[in-house]
Amino acid sequence: MTYLDYQATTPLAPEALAAMLPWLESQHANPHSPHREGRRAKAAVEVARNQVAALLPPGGRIAFTSGATEALNWAIKGTTGPIVTLATEHAAVLDTVAAEAARGRRVTILPVGADGLGGSDSRGAGSQHDSSPLPGREGSGVGRLPYDRTTAAKAGQPTPSPSLPGRGEVESRSTPVDPDTSRAAIPTGTGLVAAMLVNNEIGVIQPIAALADATHAAGALMLCDAVQGYGRVAIPSTVDLIAISAHKIHGPKGIGALWIRDGIDLAPLMHGGGQEAPGRSGTLSPALCVGFGVAAQLMADRKDQDAAHIDRLWSLALDRLGPGWTINGATDFRYHGNLNIRREGLDVNRLMSDLRDIAFSAGSACASGSGRSSHVLRAIGLTEKEARSSIRLGFGRYTTETELRDAIDAIVAAAEAQWP
Numbered sequence: 001m002t003y004l005d006y007q008a009t010t011p012l013a014p015e016a017l018a019a020m021l022p023w024l025e026s027q028h029a030n031p032h033s034p035h036r037e038g039r040r041a042k043a044a045v046e047v048a049r050n051q052v053a054a055l056l057p058p059g060g061r062i063a064f065t066s067g068a069t070e071a072l073n074w075a076i077k078g079t080t081g082p083i084v085t086l087a088t089e090h091a092a093v094l095d096t097v098a099a100e101a102a103r104g105r106r107v108t109i110l111p112v113g114a115d116g117l118g119g120s121d122s123r124g125a126g127s128q129h130d131s132s133p134l135p136g137r138e139g140s141g142v143g144r145l146p147y148d149r150t151t152a153a154k155a156g157q158p159t160p161s162p163s164l165p166g167r168g169e170v171e172s173r174s175t176p177v178d179p180d181t182s183r184a185a186i187p188t189g190t191g192l193v194a195a196m197l198v199n200n201e202i203g204v205i206q207p208i209a210a211l212a213d214a215t216h217a218a219g220a221l222m223l224c225d226a227v228q229g230y231g232r233v234a235i236p237s238t239v240d241l242i243a244i245s246a247h248k249i250h251g252p253k254g255i256g257a258l259w260i261r262d263g264i265d266l267a268p269l270m271h272g273g274g275q276e277a278p279g280r281s282g283t284l285s286p287a288l289c290v291g292f293g294v295a296a297q298l299m300a301d302r303k304d305q306d307a308a309h310i311d312r313l314w315s316l317a318l319d320r321l322g323p324g325w326t327i328n329g330a331t332d333f334r335y336h337g338n339l340n341i342r343r344e345g346l347d348v349n350r351l352m353s354d355l356r357d358i359a360f361s362a363g364s365a366c367a368s369g370s371g372r373s374s375h376v377l378r379a380i381g382l383t384e385k386e387a388r389s390s391i392r393l394g395f396g397r398y399t400t401e402t403e404l405r406d407a408i409d410a411i412v413a414a415a416e417a418q419w420p
């Protein structure tokens with residue numbers, strides 16, 4: 001089996017597993033108990049907290065949660081005032097803001113460009129916004145997100161790599177947007193702006209630093225869903241709330257965290273013993289915390305090595321695809337471990353059943369199986385047919401060049417057999 005679904009989840013790092021085992025086998029104290037064994041467990045949790053926090057900006061604290069879904073729910077429901085977010089966010093954001101809208105909170109969903117970035121020229125933006133089905137949604141949603149390459153680079157955002165010369169056909173571009181447009185997109189009085197750092201479906205890197213500036217100019221808080229970017233792409237230090245998840249960085253499933261800038265008070269989501277003070281209740285699992293901590297430490301230790309490997313895999317994949325494939329979303333502002341591509345007339349269901357030994361995705365892990373085409377692909381302006389002829393290949397640290405090459409060759413051969 002070749003695993004090419006790294007955006008859905010990543011393989012557990014052996015080092016994380018080894019660190020977790022004692023906490024599952026023999027060390028069973030509650031980390032919130034005051035006796036010696038409890039304090040020992042608590043100390044392990046605190047080591048993990050520091051390891052996880054080391055990849056986040058200074059000036060805040062992290063609370064462990066059951067995953068990023070809980071962290072995002074907490075950040076959204078724990079704040080007040082109108083919400084602005086993007087059409088390409090994860091369901092954990094879009095469904096949560098929909099629930100808030102149903103309770104009377106004002107919510108605006110902004111469109112993105114054809115490249116998936118805020119502030120881009122787009123063939124899809126307007127129509128997506130108009131057809132956005134969010135119940136109870138208010139607001140005009142005018143304008144697009146602020147995007148300016150110079151600002152992004154100055155603020156420490158990743159430097160864009162030039163479009164790679166692979167044989168995949170590239171169809172994307174982005175244009176800067178002036179500050180007036182940004183202000184129109186995020187009006188004064190907004191309470192919260194939520195945007196993803198690296199998109200889980202198409203891998204594009206949003207201009208979070210510029211967006212945070214516009215957010216603060218409007219007097220709002222900036223929530224960044226950094227699940228796919230944490231440990232890989234710099235998180236601008238100006239954001240106020242950050243949601244992350246262990247299983248996307250080779251840690252265990254079932255744990256994530258919310259980073260909260262000092263001085264921000266969030267209403268609790270979970271009421272109870274208040275173990276993660278202030279605001280989050282529930283007994284922590286030392287095993288999960290320790291696994292998360294070691295996985296975060298590895299992300300830091302192996303950052304350059306992993307990035308170089310992933311760049312090699314990306315180039316190799318593009319090189320072997322051959323003609324007829326189009327990359328969905330921007331190629332320059334993009335995390336290279338995510339290759340979302342389409343081919344005219346491709347029957348993805350047939351492709352998947354022809355290639356059962358390759359694990360890849362037809363959309364997001366959450367959307368696949370629902371029968372609906374991806375809301376992200378639709379938001380960047382793809383037709384229903386184009387969205388349905390798209391696949392997502394996700395690779396990373398444990399993917400070998402040989403297995404990726406063989407998998408791409410098999411995908412190309414199976415696709416060409418459908419539509420030579």
Ligand SMILES: Cc1ncc(COP(=O)(O)O)c(C=O)c1O
Nearest residue numbers: 067068069090092200227245256
């Ligand atoms: C961008 C993004 N946000 C949020 C989530 C939810 O994370 P979790 O599985 O930890 O709840 C995911 C997972 O698919 C994701 O990719």
